[in-house]
Amino acid sequence: MREFDLVETGKILESLKNDILSWRPQPHAIERFEYEVAPVDPLLWLSHLKEEQKIYWSDRDRQTEIAGIGSLLAFKGWNSAALDADIQTMESFLQKDERLKFFGGVRFSSRKNGDSTWHAFPFFHFYLPVFELIRRKDRYFFACNLYHDSKQDIAERRAAYLRFLQHLFPGNGKAKPQIKQIARSDNPTEGEWIKTIRRALESLDGNPLEKVVLARKSELVFNHKVKAEWLLRQLRASNPNSFLFLFQPDEQNAFLGSTPERLFKRSGRCLETEAVAGTRRRGQTPEEDRKLKDDLLHCEKDLREHDYVVRSIGKVLKRHSRLIEKDKNVGILENARVQHLIVRFRAKLNPGVSDADVLYDLHPTPAVGGVPKKEAIRKIHQLEHFDRGWYAGPVGWISKNEAEFAVGIRSALLQGNKISLFAGAGIVRGSDPKSEWHELENKIANFIKILHDQ
Structure with a gap:
């Protein structure tokens, strides 16, 4: 792949300019122009x-990539009631064109603990970009989304779009500075983690708490700002079989990740979801990798932890769908540094069931929350001393006929020259605090290697 050809760029800009000048906005309608x-x-x-x-x-599957800039329409708020209303409003805009997508995410939970780390990320935030560069398999498209409300003069609106065009195809820019880590702090520390896990294990008596997922925040400080796009390019190259995402609301805050876990995908009324839990590192050799895989597939503790997720998803699907199918056997989901147990589900949604209904009922799965859901979240709030923010929350997009959300794990929050890495571990009876600490290290190992090897 290459930079835009200057001749081609000129043609695109000229076409865009002509389309914007001839644009006649319709009430409550988004106009979209696409160019291959x-x-x-x-x-x-x-x-x-x-x-x-x-x-x-x-x-x-890396069949589709979408990069977008600007915010044509945005919906954000601090509670689930506002999210319900805004999803309905987004869906009304989406009915006009199946190519339109609102991208966004939702916090892990609505509770905040006074931690200001996530100040740029409200409970939910979805927006439609102004310009998009899209890869659909081996074809590439540039798109422009236009919208005008009655509050602004149409001539001013056109002028604003035309000013935007001047910055769409810049040159190569400055070289990336050499970054070096100068500090790291963990919340909790290893000693605090061991004490916290022991406290959690004392609560896992099955009356009613059976599993709780506890997380760690590792803050890395560097000598220079780390560019989100550069980091994502390294994750894309080093970690296949994962969703990649970036949400950057402003120049100083970016949430990104390379997550293996799908929350759900909807195509029409057909729904796909999956139960992912249990973790082993990848082996250094094919033989070691097979042994670790076999150990994961036969470990009573990991199978029990995974079964919590399978049963929870099954209950949700029975409430909202029919014709439910799932894998007969537990399989393995492989990533660059770790591997997990996985069972895939397929179902047909009942009439009237919305994306919001599915999102609320599936999130958080026992893979990132625990069992039972309410008691596990209460225990997380009690034992964790940082704000998860969007970590482990749903991230994805909504369109007219489709929607897809992943779980925001294997993720990082970039703020200037600081990067906060998040990782969690499922705690059930039989969990060993030191082994779970090593699991956390394995889950951020890909980030660490990229940042240290650059």
């Missing part, structure tokens, strides 16, 4: 733009 272009890396294009608001999404 030569292959170009969406992340590379995104990295050369100075626009503060950016998004990026890649599906797990």
Whole structure:
């Protein structure tokens, strides 16, 4: 892939300019223009733009990539009631064009503990980019979304779009500075973690708490700011079989990740979801990898932990769908550094069931929360001393006929020259605190290697 050809860029800009000047806005309608272009890396294009608001999404099979800048329409708020209303409003806009997508995410929970780390990320935030660069398999498209409300003069609106065009295809920009880690702190520390896990184990008597997922926040400080697009390009190259995402609301805050776990995918009324739990590192050799895989598939503790997720998802699907199918056997989901147990589900949603209904009922699964859900979240709030924010929350997109959400794990919050890495471990009877600490290290190992090897 390459940079935009200057001749092709001129043609696109000229077409865009003509379409904007001839645009006649309709009430409550978004106009979209798409242009097929030569292959170009969406992340590379995104990295050369100075626009503060950016998004990026890649599906797990890497069949689709979308990079977007600007915010044409945004919906955000601090409670679930507002999210319900805004999803309905988004769906009304989406009915006009199946190519439109609102991208966004939701916090792990609505509770805040006074930690200001996530100040730029409300309970939920969804928005439609102004410009998008899209790869659909081996074809590439550039898109422009136009919208006008009655409060602004149409001539002013057109002028604003035309000013935006001047910055869409910049040059290569400055070289990335050499970054070096100068500090690391963990919340909790290893000693605090061991004490916390022991306290959690004392609560796991099955009356009613059976499992709780506890997390750690590792804050790394560097000598220079780390660019989100550069980090995502390294994750894309080093960690196949994962969803990639970036949500950057402003220049100083970006949430990104390379998550293996799908929350759900909806195509029409057909729903796909999956139970993912249990973890082993990848082996150094094919033989060691097979042994670790076999150990995971036959470990009573991990199978029990995974079964909590399987049963929880099964109950949700019975409430909202019919024609439910699932894998007959537990399989393995492989990532670059770790591997997990997985069972996939397929179902047909009942009439009237919305994306919001599915999202609320599936999240958080026992893989990131625990069993039972309410008691586990209460225990998390009691034992964790940092704000999860969007970590382990749903991230994804909604369109007219489809929706897809992943679970925001294997993720990082970038703030200037600081990176907060998040990782969690499922605690059940039989869990060993030191082994769970090593699991946390394995889950952030890909980030650590990238940041240290650059």
